[in-house]
Amino acid sequence: MDCRRAKKTLVEYADGGLSRARRDETGLHLESCADCRALLGMLEVSRKALDKLERVSMPGDASRRTLSTLKSQSASASAGGFFRSPRVIATAGILTAVLVGFAIVVGMFTGGKVPNPKVSQKGSTTTPVSSSGGAAELTKTSVAGQTPAPPVGSLVMPVARATSNNYDNGSMKTMAEGLDVRKQFAQRYTLSDAVNLRVLFSQKLADQFVALGGDGPTLEAMISYIQQSEPVLLPCYAERALFGGQNVIIVGLSGPPRGGNSKMLSRTEFWVMNPEKFVANPDSCIMWWGQSLQNNSK
Amino acid sequence: MSNPDEEGLRAEEQLLSRAQAGDQDALETIFNTYRNQVFSLAYRMTGNATDAEDLTQEVFLQVMRKIGSFQGRSSFSTWLYRVTVNRARDYMRTKKRNPELLSQDGDGAEPHEMLYATSNGPQPESSAIASEAQRLVQQALMDLPMNLRAPLVLHELEGLEYHVVAHMLRLPVGTVKSRIFRGRVKLAEILETHKEQWR
Numbered sequence: 427m428d429c430r431r432a433k434k435t436l437v438e439y440a441d442g443g444l445s446r447a448r449r450d451e452t453g454l455h456l457e458s459c460a461d462c463r464a465l466l467g468m469l470e471v472s473r474k475a476l477d478k479l480e481r482v483s484m485p486g487d488a489s490r491r492t493l494s495t496l497k498s499q500s501a502s503a504s505a506g507g508f509f510r511s512p513r514v515i516a517t518a519g520i521l522t523a524v525l526v527g528f529a530i531v532v533g534m535f536t537g538g539k540v541p542n543p544k545v546s547q548k549g550s551t552t553t554p555v556s557s558s559g560g561a562a563e564l565t566k567t568s569v570a571g572q573t574p575a576p577p578v579g580s581l582v583m584p585v586a587r588a589t590s591n592n593y594d595n596g597s598m599k600t601m602a603e604g605l606d607v608r609k610q611f612a613q614r615y616t617l618s619d620a621v622n623l624r625v626l627f628s629q630k631l632a633d634q635f636v637a638l639g640g641d642g643p644t645l646e647a648m649i650s651y652i653q654q655s656e657p658v659l660l661p662c663y664a665e666r667a668l669f670g671g672q673n674v675i676i677v678g679l680s681g682p683p684r685g686g687n688s689k690m691l692s693r694t695e696f697w698v699m700n701p702e703k704f705v706a707n708p709d710s711c712i713m714w715w716g717q718s719l720q721n722n723s724k
Numbered sequence: 725m726s727n728p729d730e731e732g733l734r735a736e737e738q739l740l741s742r743a744q745a746g747d748q749d750a751l752e753t754i755f756n757t758y759r760n761q762v763f764s765l766a767y768r769m770t771g772n773a774t775d776a777e778d779l780t781q782e783v784f785l786q787v788m789r790k791i792g793s794f795q796g797r798s799s800f801s802t803w804l805y806r807v808t809v810n811r812a813r814d815y816m817r818t819k820k821r822n823p824e825l826l827s828q829d830g831d832g833a834e835p836h837e838m839l840y841a842t843s844n845g846p847q848p849e850s851s852a853i854a855s856e857a858q859r860l861v862q863q864a865l866m867d868l869p870m871n872l873r874a875p876l877v878l879h880e881l882e883g884l885e886y887h888v889v890a891h892m893l894r895l896p897v898g899t900v901k902s903r904i905f906r907g908r909v910k911l912a913e914i915l916e917t918h919k920e921q922w923r
Contacts, residue, residue: 433905434901435904436905436910437901437904443864444797445861449785465909467912468908468909468912468913469905469908469909471911471915471916472909472911472912472915473908473909475861475912475915476861476868476876476881476908476911478826478855478857478858478861479768479858479861479862479865481760481761481764482760482763482766482767482768482883483760483763484759484760484776484780485761485773485776485777488763488777488780488842489755489756489759490756490774490782491777492759492777492781493752493755494757494783495781496751496784496785496786496788497752499785499788579832625792630896637896654810654894656810656814681871684782691915707869707871709813709817709869709870709871710869711872715817715818
């Protein structure tokens with residue numbers, strides 16, 4: 427047995443969890459290897475230390491506070507509880523898409539007017555028509571017809587940029603607050619749009635990023651990493667820039683506000699990540715984090 | 725014929741459905757059953773009772789909102805662990821970058837306000853103050869980076885098997901084992917400077 431193999435068994439050796447044969451084999455290696463013996467000593471120390479920690483229980487007053495908050499949130503949500511279920515939202519989305527698709531086909535065959543839905547639908551392609559003011563607005567075109575149908579709605583697309591900006595904490599906040607696409611997402615998209623569009627927008631953003639000379643796969647991996655902890659976030663912005671003199675990728679993702687009843691994506695998180703560190707260890711690559719809230723009340 | 729495990733699962737499913745529909749009694753039962761599991765993990769991940777309380781609240785609010793996405797492929801308890809770990813990672817990242825957004829405890833502040841051991845059931849609050857040794861070990865745990873701390877806490881303190889931790893953290897089992905090994909060595913290095921105090 428060499429050191430590399432021995433290290434794989436040392437934790438269980440220290441904790442007494444190895445079979446007799448593997449224990450003997452590891453023991454034999456330990457007799458001849460001072461480095462592994464030193465590591466074993468450290469594992470035994472940490473075993474002793476961890477044994478001192480026991481499960482802790484939630485203090486009574488904290489339990490009462492938390493339960494009271496949960497009950498009040500539950501009471502306010504129960505009226506619409508059924509409609510908040512992701513399965514119900516997904517089913518409703520599919521039904522809407524089927525109905526809208528049917529209406530489009532009927533409209534094409536009868537020469538009637540095509541409906542103008544506000545939500546996005548599957549089974550459509552997009553064509554860029556403008557790219558001003560930050561967000562490029564795309565016109566949707568039915569794939570069913572040979573002749574393009576009239577516009578049936580519009581999407582606000584995510585925006586990618588490559589700049590030489592060298593941000594610090596203050597200028598990041600200013601940039602985030604002033605970003606048009608963040609405000610447009612807040613007014614345009616809902617929670618169910620985020621569920622339906624998040625994969626597509628991640629790819630669109632990566633494609634734009636590649637066209638600007640950026641590293642698209644790393645950007646997609648970063649978005650996926652962020653979405654691990656909160657899946658219902660819709661990517662809206664990416665920028666290749668500097669932060670404190672280091673190369674970074676800034677990722678903006680929109681989601682619903684925390685703890686509220688609004689389903690509009692009025693909260694945008696901004697993650698400033700070092701791409702080189704991300705490859706080695708995602709947890710250590712985050713250089714800045716902040717969020718902006720958009721007030722949609724009219 | 726159904727076995728007791730299946731019956732237990734069915735009862736749990738019914739409880740979850742009732743909670744989802746806004747049944748306050750069901751919600752309270754779920755909270756009382758799992759609050760210590762969530763709080764304890766949150767405490768070990770954040771090292772701070774105030775943050776652990778906030779995190780516990782966030783986890784149960786998320787559970788209320790997303791209970792429909794729980795598909796029963798893992799146990800509810802495992803699902804709850806995963807939600808807690810994900811929220812804790814998010815919370816700690818946020819805190820690291822924007823401490824003013826969260827609790828008023830600075831990174832250098834005393835992180836151990838209280839500890840309540842549950843090995844012999846609930847204890848009076850006054851008698852459950854953490855020992856100095858426990859405080860030092862928890863402090864050392866907080867000095868570990870999150871990618872080492874999470875698998876270490878889940879396996880060593882919560883007692884979850886390697887493959888369960890791997891599934892939860894979406895990592896290969898080998899990576900989980902390697903991180904636990906590195907985490908324990910690092911923990912010993914940190915504690916070495918205080919060995920007279922904690923041993």
